[in-house]
Amino acid sequence: MDPTPVSLDSAYRQAERTLRKPCSAVWLRSVCVRTARFDQALDFYVSTLGLTLGGLEVHPITAQPRARLLDAEGRPVFDLVESEDAEAGGVHELLFGMPRRTVTLLRARLDLGGVDYQEAGGTLTLRDVDGARLRIEAL
Numbered sequence: 668m669d670p671t672p673v674s675l676d677s678a679y680r681q682a683e684r685t686l687r688k689p690c691s692a693v694w695l696r697s698v699c700v701r702t703a704r705f706d707q708a709l710d711f712y713v714s715t716l717g718l719t720l721g722g723l724e725v726h727p728i729t730a731q732p733r734a735r736l737l738d739a740e741g742r743p744v745f746d747l748v749e750s751e752d753a754e755a756g757g758v759h760e761l762l763f764g765m766p767r768r769t770v771t772l773l774r775a776r777l778d779l780g781g782v783d784y785q786e787a788g789g790t791l792t793l794r795d796v797d798g799a800r801l802r803i804e805a806l
Contacts, residue, residue, distance in 0.1 A: 696804065697744045699760040705749035709734050718745060760800040767805040 702708040712718050718736040721743050725732055736745040748759065765773065774791065777784050784793035791803040 694764040694806075695744075696762040696764045697746065697760075698758060698762070699746040699748060700757065701748045701750035701752075701759045703750055703752070705732055705734075705747065708747055712736055712745065712747060758799050760802060761795075762802045762804065764804050764806045770803060770805045773803065 700708070709720075712734075713720050713736070718738065719741070721735040721737040721741075723732060723734050726748075731749045731751075733749075734747040735743050736747065738744045770789075770791065774784075774786070776782075777791075777793070782793060784791050786792075789805045793801050793803075795801055
């Protein structure tokens, strides 16, 4: 049976409606925050907020310290990075995890909306309206 213009139009409209629906299968996997007051910020997130320090490292090129903080289940979800640029404080990167199908639908929505993104190794990288970097990983 050959598809008629009506069935093609219906299939197109159904696909378009699917692409526009938000997906609830999205997990925030990690956050990276840059701060000019590394020691005070680390103390706040560990002593006040209650995150667990999972490790400290120093960037091999910039020599800036980075703390990896763990959630209640021991997952590394928060990176705290020292930044000498006082205006560079705040959220630097959000990492989201989504099922592969959801990433495919997101890529189609980004393409339809003309949103710039890069794709490498199954990960999409883009910027939000304020310039914060978003990484989307297929789970």
